[in-house]
Amino acid sequence: MDLRIDGLGVTIDGRSLVHDLSLDVADGEVVGLVGPNGSGKSTALRCVYRALRPAAGAVRVGGDDITRLPMRRSAQLLAAMTQDGAVDLDFTVEEVVALGRAPHQRGNQALTGRERELCAAAMERLNLTHLARRGILTLSGGERQRVLLARALVQEPRVLVLDEPTNHLDIRHQVEILSHLRGAGPTVLVVLHDLNLAAAACDRLGVLHQGRLVASGTPKDVLTEALVADVFGVRATVVPHPLTGDPQLLYALHS
Amino acid sequence: MSAVAEALPAKPRTALRERLASPKVLVLTCVALFLVLVASVVVAIGLGAALVTPAETARYLWVALSGGSIAADEITTYQIIWQIRTPRVLLAALVGAGLSAVGVAIQAMVRNALADPFVLGVSSGASVGAVGVTVTGGLAALGVYAVSAGAFIGALVASFLVYAASSSRGALSPLRLVLTGVAMSLGFQALMSVIIYFAPDSEATGMVLYWTMGSFGAASWGALPVVAAVVLLGLAVLHRYGRALDVLALGDETAASLGVSADRHRRSLLVVVSLITGVMxxxxxxxxxxxxxxxxxxxxxxxxxxxxxxxxxxLVGAVFMVWVDLLSRTVVAPRELPLGVITALVGVPVFITLMRRKGHVFGGR
Structure with a gap:
C-alpha cells in the first residue's frame, strides 16, 4: 500500500515546523527522510503515525486520509518504531512484542494461535527468541531496538515508519536493523541521521531543511556535494561505494 | 556471599511469573486468593473485644443471610457480629481492593512509580469537603451521610480542578497531571488549615486525623451498598482497560502508533479513578x-x-486491608490506631525487603 504525504504543514506555538511537505512512497518502496537536527523530520513522521495532528495537508495510506480513520484502523495499516521506546514497567520481551497485536484485538482478548505464531516468527527473524522471557529493562540498547521493530512487524502493517531506528546503536546493530528494512514487505518511510547508511538502505531520499523538502530522488541524485554543503553546512566528498555503487560521503575535518 | 543470596530467591519467583502467564494458573491463583479473602473476613469478624470462633461467626453470618433463628442470650453477640463488625470488615476488603486497583491504573496512566490514588489531590480535596461540612453544618439534610457527602464532593471538585488546570491545548500530559495534583494537594491542605484555624473549638481537629490517616470506625450497612457497587463496577471497568494500560505504559507516541489515543484514555480513566477514590x-x-x-x-x-x-x-489488597483493620482495632483496644499508621509500619519493611531482593521495582532504576 502506498503512503502519500500531501502538502503537510505543522505549526506549534506559532512556529512553523513543517511547511508544505509532499512526498510519495510507492508500494514496497523504502524512502529515507534526512536533514539536519530540527529540520522537521521527526515532526513530519509524528503526523504519519498520528501522534500529532497536522495543521495543513494530509497523510494518505492507500488513498485514505488517516485522520479520518479511527485510530485503531490506521494502526492496523501503519506501524511505527518511535523514539520514546523507554518503558518503565518490566514487561517481558514476549509481552512487548505481543502488544503489536493491540490494534487488531478488542479488550483483553487472548492471542489466537495464528497471532502467537506471528510473534514467534518475528522474534525468530530478529534473533530475539532466546530473550523471549527476559525483562525488557534488562536488555541492551540494540536488543531493545530489535524488540521494538519486532513489535512493529507483528502489527502486520502495510506501511512501516521508523524514527531514527539506529539511534544509540553501534555500527553492527545499525547495519543489522537497516538490513531488515528492505524486503520487510511493507512500504517503509524511515528518518535517518547517517547519510551513508541512508544512501545504502533507501531506494529514494527526501531532504528536509528548515521544515521544507529541498530535494528528493535516488540517493545518487540527491546526495551531491553542493546539497550537503547547502543543507548541512559541511564540506564532503561524494564517492561511489566500491561494491554497491551507492554514493558515500567522506568528510575532511581539516582541508 | 551476598551475590549468591540475591541470586537464589530470584529463581522461584521468575518461575511463578512464567507459570502465571498461563490463563489457567491465573484463574486458579485468583480463586485461591478469593478463598483466603473469605477466610480472612470470617476470622476478622470473629476477633475483637468479644471473641467468637470462626465456626460460630460463620453460623451467625449464615443466620443473618438465611433469616434463621438464634437463642435469646446470643442476641448481643449476634448484633456485634452482624451490625458492627461485618459491615466494617467488608468495607475494609472493598477499600483495600479499590485502592490497589486504582493505584495500578494511576501509575500506568501517569507513568510514574510514585503515583498513588491520592496523587491527584483527591484526599486533600475530600478533607476540605468533610471539614467544611462539619464546621459550617452544611448538607444537614443528608443527616449522618452529610460528612461523607461533603468529602465525596470535595474529592470530585479537587479531581476536576486538577484536570482542568493540567490540560493544555487539549492534551493531558502525565507529568503535568502529577505536578498539578501535588500542587493542588498542598493548596487544599492550606485551605483546611485555615478552616480549622477559624473554627478551633469544633470537632474539626479530630476529623483531620480521621481523614488523613483513615479509619473504618464509621462503617455501617447504610453506606456499604453504594461503596460496593462503585468499587466492584470500577474494578470491572479498570480490568477491561488492561491492555490499554499496557499500551499507555509504553508512552504516548507508541500508544498512538498502536491505535490508542493516550489523551482520550487518560481522560476516561481519570473519571473512573476519581469516582472510585472519591467514594472510598x-x-x-x-x-x-x-x-x-x-x-x-x-x-x-x-x-x-x-x-x-x-x-x-x-484480592491481595483486600486481604491485606482486612488484617490491617483487625490490627488497628485490637492492638491498643479499646482505642483504635489510625489505619495509615499500620499500613506504613507493616508495609514499609516488607516492601523494602522485597525491593532489595528483586533489585528493581519500577523503571529499573
Whole structure:
C-alpha cells in the first residue's frame, strides 16, 4: 500500500515546523527522510503515525486520509518504531512484542494461535527468541531496538515508519536493523541521521531543511556535494561505494 | 556471599511469573486468593473485644443471610457480629481492593512509580469537603451521610480542578497531571488549615486525623451498598482497560502508533479513578501506602501485564486491608490506631525487603 504525504504543514506555538511537505512512497518502496537536527523530520513522521495532528495537508495510506480513520484502523495499516521506546514497567520481551497485536484485538482478548505464531516468527527473524522471557529493562540498547521493530512487524502493517531506528546503536546493530528494512514487505518511510547508511538502505531520499523538502530522488541524485554543503553546512566528498555503487560521503575535518 | 543470596530467591519467583502467564494458573491463583479473602473476613469478624470462633461467626453470618433463628442470650453477640463488625470488615476488603486497583491504573496512566490514588489531590480535596461540612453544618439534610457527602464532593471538585488546570491545548500530559495534583494537594491542605484555624473549638481537629490517616470506625450497612457497587463496577471497568494500560505504559507516541489515543484514555480513566477514590475516601478517609505499594508488590510477583495485575492486586489488597483493620482495632483496644499508621509500619519493611531482593521495582532504576 502506498503512503502519500500531501502538502503537510505543522505549526506549534506559532512556529512553523513543517511547511508544505509532499512526498510519495510507492508500494514496497523504502524512502529515507534526512536533514539536519530540527529540520522537521521527526515532526513530519509524528503526523504519519498520528501522534500529532497536522495543521495543513494530509497523510494518505492507500488513498485514505488517516485522520479520518479511527485510530485503531490506521494502526492496523501503519506501524511505527518511535523514539520514546523507554518503558518503565518490566514487561517481558514476549509481552512487548505481543502488544503489536493491540490494534487488531478488542479488550483483553487472548492471542489466537495464528497471532502467537506471528510473534514467534518475528522474534525468530530478529534473533530475539532466546530473550523471549527476559525483562525488557534488562536488555541492551540494540536488543531493545530489535524488540521494538519486532513489535512493529507483528502489527502486520502495510506501511512501516521508523524514527531514527539506529539511534544509540553501534555500527553492527545499525547495519543489522537497516538490513531488515528492505524486503520487510511493507512500504517503509524511515528518518535517518547517517547519510551513508541512508544512501545504502533507501531506494529514494527526501531532504528536509528548515521544515521544507529541498530535494528528493535516488540517493545518487540527491546526495551531491553542493546539497550537503547547502543543507548541512559541511564540506564532503561524494564517492561511489566500491561494491554497491551507492554514493558515500567522506568528510575532511581539516582541508 | 551476598551475590549468591540475591541470586537464589530470584529463581522461584521468575518461575511463578512464567507459570502465571498461563490463563489457567491465573484463574486458579485468583480463586485461591478469593478463598483466603473469605477466610480472612470470617476470622476478622470473629476477633475483637468479644471473641467468637470462626465456626460460630460463620453460623451467625449464615443466620443473618438465611433469616434463621438464634437463642435469646446470643442476641448481643449476634448484633456485634452482624451490625458492627461485618459491615466494617467488608468495607475494609472493598477499600483495600479499590485502592490497589486504582493505584495500578494511576501509575500506568501517569507513568510514574510514585503515583498513588491520592496523587491527584483527591484526599486533600475530600478533607476540605468533610471539614467544611462539619464546621459550617452544611448538607444537614443528608443527616449522618452529610460528612461523607461533603468529602465525596470535595474529592470530585479537587479531581476536576486538577484536570482542568493540567490540560493544555487539549492534551493531558502525565507529568503535568502529577505536578498539578501535588500542587493542588498542598493548596487544599492550606485551605483546611485555615478552616480549622477559624473554627478551633469544633470537632474539626479530630476529623483531620480521621481523614488523613483513615479509619473504618464509621462503617455501617447504610453506606456499604453504594461503596460496593462503585468499587466492584470500577474494578470491572479498570480490568477491561488492561491492555490499554499496557499500551499507555509504553508512552504516548507508541500508544498512538498502536491505535490508542493516550489523551482520550487518560481522560476516561481519570473519571473512573476519581469516582472510585472519591467514594472510598468519603467512607474511610485517605488510607495511605496501600495504593502506592500494592501495585509494586503484585507486579514483582506476576509481572507487568495489567490484565493480570488488575486481577490479582484487588484480592491481595483486600486481604491485606482486612488484617490491617483487625490490627488497628485490637492492638491498643479499646482505642483504635489510625489505619495509615499500620499500613506504613507493616508495609514499609516488607516492601523494602522485597525491593532489595528483586533489585528493581519500577523503571529499573
Amino acid at each position: 475516601v468519603a467512607v474511610s478517609g485517605a488510607i495511605s501506602f496501600v495504593g502506592l505499594v500494592m501495585p509494586h508488590l503484585v507486579r514483582m510477583v506476576v509481572g507487568a501485564g495489567h490484565a493480570r495485575v488488575l486481577a490479582v492486586a484487588p
